[in-house]
Amino acid sequence: MNDTVYSVLQKRGFIEQVSDEEGLNKALEQKIVCYAGFDPTADSLHVGHLLPIMALVQMQKHGHRPIVLLGGGTAMIGDPSGKTETRKILSREEVIQNTESIRQQFIRYLDFETQDGALLLNNATWLEPLTYITFLRDIGRHFSVNKMLAAESYRSRLATGLNFIEFNYMLLQAYDFLHLYQTQKCILQLGGNDQWGNILAGIDLIRRMHGGTAYGLTLPLITTASGTKMGKTEKGAIWLDPKKTSPYDYYQFWINTDDRDVKRFLLLFTLLSIDEIEKLMAIAEQEGWNAVKRVLAFEATALTHGYTAAQHAQESARSVFYGDGFYLDSLPSTIFSFDKIRGGIPAFILFADTGLCASRSDARRLIDEGGGYVNNQRLKSFDEKINTSHIKDGVILLRAGKKKYHRVIIK
RNA sequence: GGAGAGGUACCCGAGUGGCCAAAGGGGGCAGACUGUAAAUCUGCUGGCGAUGCCUACGGAGGUUCAAAUCCUCCCCUCUCCA
DSSP: OOOOHHHHHHHHTOOSEESOHHHHHHHTTSOOEEEEEEOOOSSSOBGGGHHHHHHHHHHHHTTOEEEEEEOTTGGGTOOOTTOSSOOOOOOHHHHHHHHHHHHHHGGGTSOOSSTTOOEEEETHHHHTTOOHHHHHHHTGGGOOHHHHHHSHHHHHHHTTOOOHHHHTHHHHHHHHHHHHHHHHOEEEEEEEGGGHHHHHHHHHHHHHHHOOOOEEEEEOOOBOTTSSBTTEETTEEOBSSTTTSOHHHHHHHHHTOOGGGHHHHHHHHOOOOHHHHHHHHHHHHHHOHHHHHHHHHHHHHHHHHOHHHHHHHHHHHHHHHHSOOOSOTTSOEEEEOHHHHHTOEEHHHHHHHTTSSSSHHHHHHHHHTTOEEETTEEOSSTTOEEOGGGOBTTEEEEEETTTEEEEEEEO
16 A cells, blocks of 8 residues: 555654644545746755645655645745744836746746646736725634734734734735635645644635635754754755755755754655665764765755756766866856956956855955965965966866865866 | 834844954854764854955934934834823
């Protein structure tokens, strides 16, 4: 007997809370339609979105129909859940633009082509035409303000302040669920745990208006073993768009996973079977964690950027960390003219101009602290001149600290 | 609408005329140690070819030799009352 989706999701660590475990299990015996929403608040998805995506992937893998709901309408409002303060309201143009660029990114993960394949919808389609009075009468009357205020996502905001526009977010998300229930027979919503209240509101609305039954399942908030929110680094999010986070950096992000997180991440963010993952754990015991982290990084990169890009990233990493690392095109790089360095250019200016350092002052600091390298030779002074003698095969290899490499291509 | 409190760097938060590019903590970066891990210790953490100059304590003006600090107006947030 094959495992059901539910038990797979459970074993892999996808499940935080379920509205009605027994009922959902029963419902999952048939093919169902489920959805997860993604608000286009930026022009790319990031690693934080990966969990609901992978959950949808697992659903599709097990024969169910996933809907990707782009929040072109809800993004205009701004979800207060899990946020400590109101975020700035995006302009219409931004939302539309973001929606377009995010749309493309889902194609990698889900199959939208085959019959009954995944669907991609935008809630702006039905939210924008709503009229206020009608909405209040039809939908608004089903909501108890007392109940809403008791919801964690709002309660935590009462101290710091909650704007009325945000207060409405729950209604809109509930309405989305209702709409998908009516038009697509969608009976399950997946979402982050901070969405729990919003999801329940949808289930409730469906019951009140149609006497229908729907389910909700929330995914755990993924924090790393060291306690930080996953996928956020000081440089900002790890994006899924290769133009914003290169496949090489993406691969490096996964390689740098904390030992304690490796197994969990393999289960959540790769499609390797549970058996295979167990085997990898045995390998970690014998050969050390790096071997297994390479598998994690490769699999995760391949899912997001494709097999070839993952291979390139892996080769670059290997060459840079274990070889001389010169010929690798997937490292971040900048092209400079020969003229620029002909007369010799001070190292700190070069570091700043490539973007490897945020400013010249930053570059001076880095080099003063012994963290600046050219061709893997540590620089002694920030104004050391870099000139044509440093070019090897048309490239000067810069390095900041232990891991950040940058190629300067001289043309 | 009324009364009160407040807005300081990436975040929290001290500072109530000069010694303030602004204590302390967190975060981050670098170094050492390592396994491209974790933990620990040390240094750094606005910009500028730089023992100095410029910009910065919600915004705009003003007082002063000197303003994060005092005054005026404005904007925003919170608490209580309506």
